[in-house]
Amino acid sequence: MTSFLPRALGSVAFAAALACTLPGAQAQVPAPATATLPSIASFFSSSPISNAKLSPDARYLAARSGAPGRRDALVVVDLQTNSGKVVASYNDADIGDFQWISSERLLFNTREKGVGVGNTRYAPGLYAVNRDGERFVELADRTGHGATHGTRSTRKILPWHTFMLDQEGAQDSEYVYVTSANLDTAGEVRSVDLLRLNTLTGATQPVPRPAGNVRGWELDHKGEPRLAMTLERDTITLHYREPSNNAWRVLASFPAFDDGSKALEPIGFAPDGNLFVRARSGGRDTTSVHLLDTATGKINPEPVLVTAGYDFDGSLVSNRDKVLGVRFRTDAVSNEWFDPGMQQVQASLDKLLPATINVVSVPAQPESPWVLVWSYSDAMPGTYSLYNTQTKLLNKIADVRPKINPAQMGRQQFVRYKARDGLEIPALLTLPPGTKRTGLPMVVLVHGGPWVRGASWGWNPYSQFLASRGYVVLEPEFRGSLGFGIKHFKAGFKQWGLAMQNDIADGVRWAAGKGIADANRVCIAGASYGGYATLMGLVNDPDLYKCGVNWVGVTDINLLYNNGWNFSSDMSDEFRAYGMPERVGDRVKDAAQLKATSPIQQASRITQPVLLAYGGVDQRVPINHGTQFRDAVMKTNKHVEWVEYPEEGHSWSLAKTHVDFWGRVERFLDKHIGAGAAQ
Incomplete structure (x- = not known):
């Protein structure tokens, strides 16, 4: 991980076929580093190829x-003939998942890549097409007002709230499982149905x-529905579907919003019908992979894998x-193989x-010699x-961001x-390029x-953009962050603005x-x-x-409980009722603490320069968080x-927004802690 050596092995014919088929997918050779800084757009523009699948x-x-200037299309390449074809594309939409x-x-859906959340006109829809572009069928509505593309079936089309299941099914017929959301009068999802x-035909x-x-639903190893997850008040229950008679029975139940010590998270089914789960056992602070016997409901206390x-x-x-x-994340994302043959494949790839x-994906049919490889580093x-396990040849398909020159990127390390x-606080430290x-x-x-895990080791547009402008970037995994054990997680309960904040400050001093x-010359920033x-x-x-840079940030905990009649939030009622009082603070019992840790209430104490950016249609942190804080802080x-x-939500979706926002950040930082600051 200390240097970058680009490689592209394999047949010229194959590379040529991909270059002709996939726009912008030609093999890229990094140019020597120059004094010219990489453009903002190069960090945030769309990739010429993404989401490749065998x-x-x-x-x-x-x-x-x-x-x-062109919509994203769905392309299929025949690996035997080195020929490719666009099998689906639209003038008014991009291919989604x-x-x-x-x-x-x-099976695929659509998205509107060039439209902000506030101007989104269509639902994702749902479509199917053969790999040669034939037998194209619209399956789920996109507009609610009739057909827009392709051939509809003769029966009534599925409603717009029908979605792809994020799991591979049997992959051996024209059938697939999809979900259909049941919405309440406020538009919130109350339950999810599964449809074959x-x-x-539709x-x-x-x-x-x-x-x-x-x-939620989980398919078994054969691609059949085997597990359903229900949420009632503050309890999650796992229901198991018996293969013999399709009857449901309760497999396990645990609190939804506590510290997670009793949680069982399904990972997937083994061919023998038993379930791989993520769980804590044997007094361990961290979760491990275990096997759960679906007949008895008991977990094997001996872990399959410990990270x-x-x-x-x-x-x-x-x-x-x-x-x-498994594919898993520790400091970085990688594979761990149980199969000796795949261990050898990984060793060969890592040598090349x-x-x-080098993260490997495998096709469903075990006799296939091909595997798909995703290679990355911090720079x-x-x-x-594509790697052929028989011939040992590696064929490069494409770089996802060909305009990024690794020689101009910073180097990153995981520290504590x-x-x-x-x-102990884990963190990522990215140093700018140079000596x-x-x-x-x-x-x-x-x-x-x-309550998430932050970034892991690897290239990230935020940290690398800042590093390219000459800044060290520290990304702390403060207490309350997930991924580092129950002690680290629980230490953040009711510590907004308190110990969680101290962890960040202690990283600066370190x-x-x-x-x-x-x-x-230190600035704090976050979303x-x-x-x-x-x-x-x-x-x-x-x-x-x-100085400080805050985009789409919470400015008062009480506003998370009640945004007011004119501002809607997508935070669930269950989390407000059962999660927030436990993790953040009770509005009545902890009223004094919530006031002391409210940026709006403490706005007069902020004297440093601050950059504020908000999305006009944000439903996670509605814009009144920003406007109320802005009005309060500008008094002093x-x-x-x-x-x-105005058209953005809780994260920036438009390339033009990224360019404008990060341009503002660049000028703001330069003025206050960079080369333009008064030294």
Whole structure:
């Protein structure tokens, strides 16, 4: 991981076929580093190829392909003939997600890449097409006002709230399972049905569901419905469907919003019918992979896989015969193989590509010699390749961001430092390119959530953009972050603006103490919870931060409970009732603490320059969070910059928004802690 060596092995004919078929997918050779900084657009523009997938027999490769000024299309390449074809494209929509139904047929939906959330006109819809572009059928409505594309079946089309299931099914016929959401009068999902759909006729058959509000489904190794997850008040229940008679029975039940110590998270089924789950056992602080006996409901206390120091975060890698291994995340995303043959494949790939992490996907049919390889590093956004396990040839398909020159990117490392109370805080540290490694200006980038895992080792547009402009970037996994054990998670309960905030400040002092960062040139930045932490950092530690950048950030915890009659939020009623009082604070019992840790209530204490950016149709953190804080802080602080993107939601979806926002960030940082700042 210390250097980048691009490689492209394999037949010239194959590379030529992909170059002709996939716009912008030619093999890219990084140019020498120059003094010219990479453009903002190069970090945030759409990739020419994404979401590549092998067909079940691995004869075909499907991918989403695009080019500047053109809609994303669905492309299928025949790997035997080195020929490709666009099998689906639209003038008013982009291809969204897709999956192989069989080696002959694909299911896909659409998206509007060039339209912000506020101007979205259509639902994703649902469509199916053969790999040669024939037998194209519209299956689920996109507009609610009649057919827009393709051939409809003779029966009534499925409603707009019919969606793809994010799991591979049997992949051996024209049938597939899809979900249909049941919405209440407020438009919130109350339960989810599962339908067996014929993608040639549009005919559906509902899967009988267990009692309760089903929120999720799990298919077994053969692609049949085997598990349903219900949520009732604050309890999740796993229901198992007996293969012999399709009757449902309760397999396990656990609290939905507690510390997670009793949770059982399904990962996938083994061919023998038993269930791989993520669970804590044997007094371990972190979760591991275990096997659950579906006949008895008991978990084997001996773990199948332990990721030391991390909660298991991953999925199974299987073919039709067996579970081969897992794809999982520790400091980075990689594979772990149970199968000796795949262990050898991984070793061969890592020898061919020694400067990258090489993540392997396998086709459904075990006799196929092809595997799909995703290679990445901290400085390289990623490359798709095909590897033939028989001939040992590696064929490069495309770089996902060909305009990024790895030589101009920063280098990243996973570090750990001690908080003031002794808790160990994991973090990512990205250093800018160049020779100087000490006394640099620094941006502390705080992740959202906060109950999520932040970024893992690898190329990230936010941190690499900032590093390209000369800033050290520190991304702390403060207490409350997921992925590092139950102790780390629980330590963040009711600590918004308190110990969670101290963990971030202690990271700044650690970096300054190591000589990495200039203690006099530090800015704090983040989105959502990270925006909240930005503002509270300016409140709590005015001597530490010279400025702050908050986008779509929470500005008052009480506003999360009640946004007012004119502002809607997509936060669930269950989480407000059972999760927030436990994790954030009770509005009555903890009223004094919520006031002391409210950026709006403490706005007069913020004297540093601050950049605020909000989406006009954000339903996670509605814009009144931003406007109320802006009005409060501007009463006493004249160094406030404000921007609203009327068509954006909780994250920026438009390339033009990214370019405008990060251009503002660049100028703001330069003025206050960069080369343009008064030294």
